[in-house]
């Protein structure tokens with residue numbers, strides 16, 4: 001199955017979430033990561049990690065990327081995690097089209113809604129050319145632990161037929177940014193239990 005972590009807005013946590021999903025899911029499943037981020041964040045982290053529990057691959061042109069996706073469409077025993085770049089491009093759109101499941105991280109600040117509207121326009125355009133309905137699981141990420149009320153942003157996000165707001169919330173956790181910097185995932189370090197639980201609850205809700 002292909003899981004694409006996607007948002008054209010930069011810095012929302014796509015690479016962080018893709019990385020942690022790869023680390024955690026590779027304990028029990030075959031995982032390959034496709035790194036579409038121009039900064040090649042996950043390729044870099046994988047080098048630091050220096051383990052072979054999952055692979056990180058990149059593509060330099062649309063044609064080879066499409067061929068790869070087509071060849072892996074119905075493969076059930078492998079999870080392909082695509083870390084999209086934080087911008088609109090043909091390759092990032094292909095990653096949306098090819099996904100069995102989409103995840104879109106956002107913060108809870110109201111200004112995020114503007115970014116989501118831009119993203120939704122991209123989804124509309126893809127639907128028009130493709131003739132398929134696209135829905136993404138929106139995860140509130142990097143949320144200050146003292147913020148408790150998400151009613152407004154959740155209601156707003158849920159008005160769109162493209163967005164399913166997830167019940168899980170990933171808080172801003174120093175253990176998340178620190179573990180990633182060492183080529184590790186939140187589930188592999190001695191960490192704040194709440195941070196690990198939040199992440200595992202998120203994965204459970206994704207129902208991969």
Ligand SMILES: Nc1ncnc2c1ncn2[C@@H]1O[C@H](COP(=O)(O)OP(=O)(O)OP(=O)(O)O)[C@@H](O)[C@H]1O
Nearest residue numbers: 010011012013014015016086142171172173176177
């Ligand atoms: N839950 C979290 N807790 C703490 N820090 C986080 C969390 N999620 C993301 N971050 C931090 O936020 C910053 C941006 O995250 P990241 O690079 O994953 O975003 P991105 O969406 O991949 O960005 P880009 O669009 O530029 O590729 C990083 O410094 C990362 O460590």
Ligand SMILES: [Mg+2]
Nearest residue numbers: 014015037041
């Ligand atoms: Mg990134």
